[in-house]
Amino acid sequence: xxxxxxxxxxAGEIPANVxxxxxxxxxxxxxxxxxxxxxxxxxxxxxxxLEKLDESHNDLIxxxxxxxxVLADEQGLxxxxxxxxxxxxxxxxxxxxxxIHLLGGKNLPGF
Ligand code: 5GP
Ligand code: ZN
Numbered sequence: 001x002x003x004x005x006x007x008x009x010x011a012g013e014i015p016a017n018v019x020x021x022x023x024x025x026x027x028x029x030x031x032x033x034x035x036x037x038x039x040x041x042x043x044x045x046x047x048x049x050l051e052k053l054d055e056s057h058n059d060l061i062x063x064x065x066x067x068x069x070v071l072a073d074e075q076g077l078x079x080x081x082x083x084x085x086x087x088x089x090x091x092x093x094x095x096x097x098x099x100i101h102l103l104g105g106k107n108l109p110g111f
Contacts, residue, residue, distance in 0.1 A: 006042050006097035020071060024063055027071060027102075035082075036105030037075045041068065047098040050087040068102060077104035082111070 008014040010026055019039060020027040030038040043060055047053065053061065072081040081104035086093040 004046055004097050005095050006040075006099065007046050010042070010044055019075075020067075024060060025067065027067075030101070034101075035103040035108040037072075037077060037081070037103065039071065039075070039102040041071070041100045041102060042097060048096045049093060049098055050085055052098070064100060068100065071102060072104060075102075075104065080104065082108060 005014065009016045009028065016026075016028040018026060018028045023044070025041055025043055027039050027041045030040050041064055043064065045057075045060065047057065068081075068083055075081075081102060084101040084103065085099070086101075
C-alpha cells in the first residue's frame with residue numbers, strides 16, 4: 001500500500017522509534033504519546049482495520065495478542081497496561097493500517 005503511512009514506516013521510508021520488530025510485526029513509539037509509555041503494534045501485512053480481518057489472520061492476531069503483555073513487561077509496566085484498537089472513522093481511527101495502542105505508566109488518562 002504505497003500511500004499507507006504505517007506501510008511506509010515498515011519499509012523504512014518514514015523514520016520511527018522502533019522498540020521491537022520481527023517477521024510478522026513492528027512495534028514503535030507513538031509520535032504523540034498519550035501516556036509515559038505509548039506504543040503502536042502493527043502487523044507487517046497491510047490490513048486496513050479490525051473490520052477487514054478474516055480467518056486467514058487467526059494466527060497473526062493470536063501472535064499479536066500474546067506479544068502485548070511481553071512488551072508491556074519489557075517496558076516496565078508491571079502494574080498493568082491498556083490496549084486500544086480504534087476501528088473506522090466512527091471509532092476514531094486515523095491511520096487505516098490495523099494497529100494496537102499499548103499504553104501505560106505515568107499520565108495514563110482516565111477512560
Ligand atoms: P488511530 O487514531 O488511528 O487509532 O491512531 C493513530 C496513531 O498514530 C495516533 O496515536 C498518532 O499519534 C500516531 N501517528 C500518526 N502519525 C504518526 C507517525 O508518523 N509516526 C508515529 N510514530 N505515530 C504516528
Ligand atoms: Zn499499510
